[in-house]
Amino acid sequence: MAKRTVEDLELNGKKVLIRVDFNVPIKDGEITNDNRIIAALPTINYVIEHGGKAILFSHLGRVKTEEDKEGKSLQPVAARLSELLDKPVSFVPQTRGAELEKAISEMKDGDVLVVENTRFEDIDGKKESKNDPELGKYWASLGDVYVNDAFGTAHRAHASNVGIASNLPSAAGYLMEKEIKFIGGAVDEPKRPFVAILGGAKVSDKIGVIENLIEKADKILIGGGMTYTFYKAQGKNIGKSICEPDKVDLAKELLEKAAGKIILPVDTVCAPDFDNDAPTEIHENNIPDNLEGLDIGPKTIELFTKELQGAKTVVWNGPMGVFELPTFAKGTIGVCEAIANLKDATTIIGGGDSAAAAIQLGFADKFTHISTGGGASLEYLEGKKLPGVESISDK
Numbered sequence: 292m293a294k295r296t297v298e299d300l301e302l303n304g305k306k307v308l309i310r311v312d313f314n315v316p317i318k319d320g321e322i323t324n325d326n327r328i329i330a331a332l333p334t335i336n337y338v339i340e341h342g343g344k345a346i347l348f349s350h351l352g353r354v355k356t357e358e359d360k361e362g363k364s365l366q367p368v369a370a371r372l373s374e375l376l377d378k379p380v381s382f383v384p385q386t387r388g389a390e391l392e393k394a395i396s397e398m399k400d401g402d403v404l405v406v407e408n409t410r411f412e413d414i415d416g417k418k419e420s421k422n423d424p425e426l427g428k429y430w431a432s433l434g435d436v437y438v439n440d441a442f443g444t445a446h447r448a449h450a451s452n453v454g455i456a457s458n459l460p461s462a463a464g465y466l467m468e469k470e471i472k473f474i475g476g477a478v479d480e481p482k483r484p485f486v487a488i489l490g491g492a493k494v495s496d497k498i499g500v501i502e503n504l505i506e507k508a509d510k511i512l513i514g515g516g517m518t519y520t521f522y523k524a525q526g527k528n529i530g531k532s533i534c535e536p537d538k539v540d541l542a543k544e545l546l547e548k549a550a551g552k553i554i555l556p557v558d559t560v561c562a563p564d565f566d567n568d569a570p571t572e573i574h575e576n577n578i579p580d581n582l583e584g585l586d587i588g589p590k591t592i593e594l595f596t597k598e599l600q601g602a603k604t605v606v607w608n609g610p611m612g613v614f615e616l617p618t619f620a621k622g623t624i625g626v627c628e629a630i631a632n633l634k635d636a637t638t639i640i641g642g643g644d645s646a647a648a649a650i651q652l653g654f655a656d657k658f659t660h661i662s663t664g665g666g667a668s669l670e671y672l673e674g675k676k677l678p679g680v681e682s683i684s685d686k
């Protein structure tokens with residue numbers, strides 16, 4: 292079912308509550324990366340350009356005790372937002388109360404206000420994180436309509452997403468709309484052939500994704516550390532490579548269930564230890580006892596490139612090797628290149644480390660969509676309903 296978007300709302304003169312993701316890294320009071328604030332600008336600008344009063348909610352880090360509040364105020368974020376919007380932004384150091392209500396009542400059309408960190412409500416009974424119904428109702432009472440643009444928390448039912456949305460007409464902001472369109476679209480109605488590339492460290496992190504995509508994708512290419520649990524299931528030697536012995540049976544089952552659909556690496560870049568300067572060797576199939584597999588090899592890059600030919604939808608989750616060390620980043624680079632060269636394909640990255648890898652390796656603009664939500668994109672790829680998405684009004 293299609294969700295309402297911010298463009299479907301009547302905004303003029305309205306108090307528009309917007310849940311954004313301002314969970315930015317802050318060190319000694321300084322924001323060290325403002326990408327998430329920049330990413331929220333299109334929705335905020337749309338609201339204020341259409342005469343809405345923008346009242347912004349976000350969490351910042353985790354807050355369990357009074358002491359945790361230290362360094363977790365959204366005040367520096369409001370200051371940075373003001374610079375980026377080139378207009379005043381008011382900040383209220385409260386998540387509820389008279390000061391907040393007064394500040395909102397004094398807003399003019401086009402004004403912007405930032406409410407204090409929603410997780411400050413977690414100190415006394417986890418009201419935000421447990422979606423306390425009174426809190427959601429209270430926040431909703433502060434506005435006329437609600438826009439959710441925080442995909443990163445969409446896999447959680449919190450007061451600032453599900454709680455408010457249950458009490459007001461709601462819509463998706465631009466970021467959220469893009470995530471629903473691309474990740475939701477790929478999983479629910481992919482253009483075929485649909486190829487999934489799965490990697491990362493562990494099978495156990497990705498069981499849900501593999502099981503869902505086995506049903507939906509035409510092919511699944513497996514790389515990264517999870518390769519060796521599958522190798523083990525095939526009776527191969529894996530040397531010192533990471534392996535989850537309790538997942539070998541599951542790997543066997545998956546290989547049987549998806550005969551021909553799952554494609555495993557044919558060669559591995561191996562080293563005696565986890566070290567960028569370690570001497571490397573390439574081994575096909577079996578890995579010697581004294582070595583560990585740290586990246587897919589050149590023949591596998593070639594194989595995966597061939598398997599990707601003609602794909603119309605590609606979902607990539609999980610690096611092909613230990614990309615953090617340049618010696619073992621070639622497989623991930625090779626797969627990025629193969630995806631970048633596809634014509635007419637919708638190409639999507641879900642997963643925090645995969646997104647970081649693509650950005651770090653210089654492929655950020657080569658994908659149709661890089662998801663901003665690590666955990667949320669993973670759950671979406673698992674085929675789960677995300678409460679933050681579900682709670683947005685349908686068109």
Ligand code: ADP
Pocket residue numbers: 490491492493496514515516517533584585586608609610611612613614615641642643644645646665
């Ligand atoms: P994502 O965040 O994109 O879902 P994961 O968290 O599952 O990805 O996996 C990322 C991690 O997997 C990286 O830190 C990478 O170093 C690690 N990794 C990839 N290949 C291997 C390997 N062969 N051995 C050990 N770790 C690996």
Ligand code: MG
Pocket residue numbers: 642643644
């Ligand atoms: Mg990760």
